Amino acid sequence: MPPFPEAARIALANTQLRTNLAHATATIRDKRARVVAEVDDWEELRTAGAATKDRVLLDLDTHLVRLEESLIRAGATVHWARDAEEACRIVADVAKAHHVDEVVKVKSMATQEIGLNEALAQEGISAWETDLAELIVQLGDDLPSHILVPAIHRNRAEIREIFLAGMARAGRPAPEGLDDEPAHLAEAARLHLREKFLRAEVAVSGANFAVAETGTLVVVESEGNGRMCLTLPQVLVSVVGIEKVVPTWADLDVFLQLLPRSSTGERMNPFTSTWTGVTPGDGPQEVHVVLLDNGRTRALADEVGRQALRCIRCSACLNVCPVYERTGGHAYGSVYPGPIGAILNPLLRGVGVDDQVDSLPYASSLCGACYDVCPVKIDIPSVLVDLRAQVVDAHRGGVPRPEAVAMKAAAATFRRPGLLRAAERLTRPGLAVVRRVGASAWTGARDLPPAPKESFRAWWKRTDGGRS
């Protein structure tokens, strides 16, 4: 993958992509704003969500051990995976133990992150994505471009082509005379996938939440493909990032309010499934849970960055990001695009190793909109600035990059909450701080814009995002 600036330049030239994205992000943004406004204690919910996640993260070993105990008590088998390879191996072993050559999958960021489909293919096991958008991406040999709507870069005509060409190769062919009406395309997917659901013996999922107290896993979805995978096959393997744990069942009330409203802009998503180990006579009778590290402990060790592990993958930050809106998800070179991707990838993978990863903390205008919408209050701008300093440090040794001095100074500012608040993120006083701490080396190479009269967020509030 080329570093972000190059990838972004290519994406910017794709007008179809930009049009689709602008439409999608604006639509979801509006829906979200409407349903968030209905909740009078939204700010309290955000605070509670952030605090609950921090409570888990700052005592993660305790909660993980508790989760493991509860899962085992409920009849599940618990596995631990240090990295992607180990996680993929565990899933492949379960599939092989049941002599299957295919599994059905619920859309899951964790399994995409570890490249599970490719790893299973190596073992001769086909992993079928069952989320409509993921199916479009998979049949089109493509990459997802958004966390919530991964195929948003495709229009209906392209999707029809993908179905006509791809479905036959993967199972039931697309119906004769398929046109590009969304309802007909969805019907084609229903028929194609139902065949797979009905015969599948092993399913793979992720989880949105894992309750330490009870061992309950939760999957939130819209289409019902999740319910199909979680219910019909006799064997279920769930790959769960270690940061997904919440302490108690009661804590879910906060997240089940925050997530759907932030994500799809609905009061509640169509389907939420919860299951606790094995229920005799109902659903899978063999349940595996793979607890996945794959860089999460690295992120946890980063004092400023560990808050990124609070993320509940709602994708709200993507939809408000002016950089994401113009470049789309592919430019980030990762399954985690947008503002959260710009911090999560360097945190999970470390800086100074890969130029593409190192370019991500610069993929932002630091406008702060992502922080304002984040349901668990992740201060993405501060983490970005801190990571920029880390990137600069990692490349020390040769001639310092022009960003070096200014970014380190800015990071120091961002680390100190008092100063940070005063600085109001590179607005008038913010820029003044950057100038004072020595941005001349930086401005020598870049244009430091004149300070705007008000902060982006203030402007956004005043004009309702430019609509009034």
Place this chain on the structure above:
Amino acid sequence: MNAREEILGRVRAALEGAPPPPVVEPRSVVEPRAVVEQGAQRPISRDHSATDLVDLFAERVADYTATVHRCTADEVEAVLTELLGDRTTVVPPGFDRAVPHPVEDTGLTPTELDGIDAVVTMATLGIAETGTIVLTHGPGQGRRALSLVPDLHVCVVREDQVVPGVPDAVTALDPTRPQTWISGPSATSDIELDRVEGVHGPRTLRVVLVAGDA
């Protein structure tokens, strides 16, 4: 070292010198209200009178294009007959109302279920604010596959099962039971953000909301 020990070790190392975990403050509340299901008592953030609550529930369910049919306990069977018509309907054990063309669940396979037109179930509770029904798959609700595979789901909810909000539902529900929270029919917006109903699960949801003793 095995993976478990190593990951837990990394977690502990990562947290060395970290601040203590925050104490999570209970959120402020407007007016305490008793939760109907299981008599659990817990303050919640919003205040609704009982009738408001049921109206709100009906309104919010309808917002998802899931039709709501309100009736009294005596009228339930007539409503079911009308809604189900000529369809074959799988009836879970413990569902004690008559339906026109019942199919008993004798451990039907997914493929057999796929050949049945409709399913009828009860619910454990309804959530007014979000228009959600929750199944916990006990008597009258059936195992999870029943309410999933057929194309039409008719769900009977009693008015006294409606709770105000998500916190009330979470308090009232038993986490050890499998749960399905349903808010409208299956839907997707994956194609140009055009909403299409019914990709998988039931494409049509009808909620029969029963007043009085059911």
